[in-house]
Amino acid sequence: MGEKVELKRKYIVETARKVFAQKGYTGVTMKDVVEACNISRGGLYLYFDNIRSLFEEVLANEEASDDQEVEKDLSKASSDTDLFAIFIKEQKKDILQKESLLVALYEYSFSLEDKKKNNFYKSQYEAGELFLTRLLENGKKHGEFAIEEPKKEARHIMISIEGLKILRQSIGISERQINEELLYLLSGIVAEE
Amino acid sequence: MGEKVELKRKYIVETARKVFAQKGYTGVTMKDVVEACNISRGGLYLYFDNIRSLFEEVLANEEASDDQEVEKDLSKASSDTDLFAIFIKEQKKDILQKESLLVALYEYSFSLEDKKKNNFYKSQYEAGELFLTRLLENGKKHGEFAIEEPKKEARHIMISIEGLKILRQSIGISERQINEELLYLLSGIVAEE
Amino acid sequence: MGEKVELKRKYIVETARKVFAQKGYTGVTMKDVVEACNISRGGLYLYFDNIRSLFEEVLANEEASDDQEVEKDLSKASSDTDLFAIFIKEQKKDILQKESLLVALYEYSFSLEDKKKNNFYKSQYEAGELFLTRLLENGKKHGEFAIEEPKKEARHIMISIEGLKILRQSIGISERQINEELLYLLSGIVAEE
């Protein structure tokens, strides 16, 4: 019994994900989800009390699967340079992703009362920054990266990536420009020598 | 008579600006504006057909007054380095501005069907990039900036600034970190030598 | 303009009164009122935020017109005995009234959180008790009523009347029995001699 419920919950989350990817966060109603899922009005409430908690579950789910994938990709790396390249590639995939949750995530972030608390986006961003810092530190130690301050560099790269993301979603910056900028970031760290 | 109309229109736009600064774009209703302006429901419709056109006028107005201000500040500069520093300072003010329209602007951008058309954000961004490119080119020509590709550098800086903006609004990045990053950008161009 | 609004407000209150008289308080929905008034859903909200405030206005209105009527009737009295008889008659009218708000008033009372505060029923009851006490005191002073403790007698009579009211509404006690009891109360005070 509980398994069936789990399956349906998952089905709703996955279907809702598509809706959020398409319409963002703010504009999505329970009705939208109900219709996308082809279930009854009351049925959805059995699983989620409101759009917000549904979206939060979508995010949690997303994170989990993202992590898995990244893990897999990173395991292939043979050097810090390699690792960094993979990281950048990962980011590029994120930035260009067709069915991206990014806009929804932005809108969700804006809707939060206290910017400091319960901020999914924040923790995700900070995790990325931390990972990158470690990566750069290692690269520096191993003599692969010619940088002075790994932490500052990491933050700078993260900020640029965020810039690419928002520009992609807001003004639709071109893939070529994204590539250029990522290459620029890459070369700033690796090709220094 | 026409003057009176112009005045009232301006009054509505300025009052609405406060509302958008406070509540973003998506959440603002005609009712919100009507109440903030203390005018009649029907009265607002005489001037603006819907929230979108009202917001677009707010943006146009914003741009005009921004330009004026920037113009004034830039006129004080005595060198390209100076000019660049002022530019960065201007951006910082933007990023930190309390009554910012930024969130509203993001939400508005997300709501646009075609990312290419009617995009205020885009034209504003591109104007900035263009200005910065010219600036860097001049600085390079005058020997003030030790850079290879002004255009790429300009774009990189603009992207980073966009990153700072969205991070400020989404996860509430601290003023200190913003300062650090801006300094980093500054030093990348100017203090190279 | 304001006058028209006042009129419509009054119309709604009067129409709602009928609905409450018919269906009580608890079971009445905004929809019921909307339909009875033949106005739009949103229209009702222009005048009343919810059923409770609407009912409270119905009560306030009721009290006002009741007071007027009672005033008129009492002005005819030529002695305390007369006055008392009129008072009892007034109560009888109340108890037997076809389109009575009594059930609605009970249900409304039950729905109140704190029995002590904002209790319309209470203030109405206490006003009645006070009036009756004064009346009995006068009658005693003038030698018309052979009673020891006007206050206790007044309260006793009020309690009995409340008993009649609730019995009328809950088990449908007959008019004959109501008459008998009221006569009993009357004779207990007046015909003592």
Added chain:
Amino acid sequence: MGEKVELKRKYIVETARKVFAQKGYTGVTMKDVVEACNISRGGLYLYFDNIRSLFEEVLANEEASDDQEVEKDLSKASSDTDLFAIFIKEQKKDILQKESLLVALYEYSFSLEDKKKNNFYKSQYEAGELFLTRLLENGKKHGEFAIEEPKKEARHIMISIEGLKILRQSIGISERQINEELLYLLSGIVAEE
């Protein structure tokens, strides 16, 4: 098996009683009962088709246990005066009872279409009146009570008691005032001499 069913039925009735005592009749949903009983939604329907029939069983159960208790108390009486005092005391307990079903009972009564049929409240009230009439008749016959018309007196007392009950629930009349009135009723019959 049948015994088990009986037990569960009883368990539901007793649990539901608490719910009705707390929330009245009108506001109670099947969900409330299901949750209080910690049984399944469908499970409740196996025993009761709707709130009404459940409440009616609660009432029937209540009556039975009440009768038992009263029986016990009355058996201690050694005179009609005694009996009457115990009766009054019983009523006082009823009026002041914390976990009273009174409000629920009122609401239930109001909800009945035909005031004459299926009325638990009515039969209960009439049983009380009959009992009191017999009691007063006996007291009169034995010379304990100096009254003319036992039936009228009984009805009068019952009406007053109903008044106390409703006043307790609607406006929260004080315990002191209840005591005073009951004493008044007592003295009207017994201490006449």
Added chain:
DNA sequence: TATGAATGAGTCTTCATTCAT
């Protein structure tokens, strides 16, 4: 018997938009 997921009707409430004055 018992479970609890699922349904869909019903109510509340808000809002953009219209229109008579």
Added chain:
DNA sequence: AATGAATGAAGACTCATTCAT
């Protein structure tokens, strides 16, 4: 030009009741 009452569509949410297991 301006007002603000009025409308009706749309979304949120709850609950009695059913039904497959």
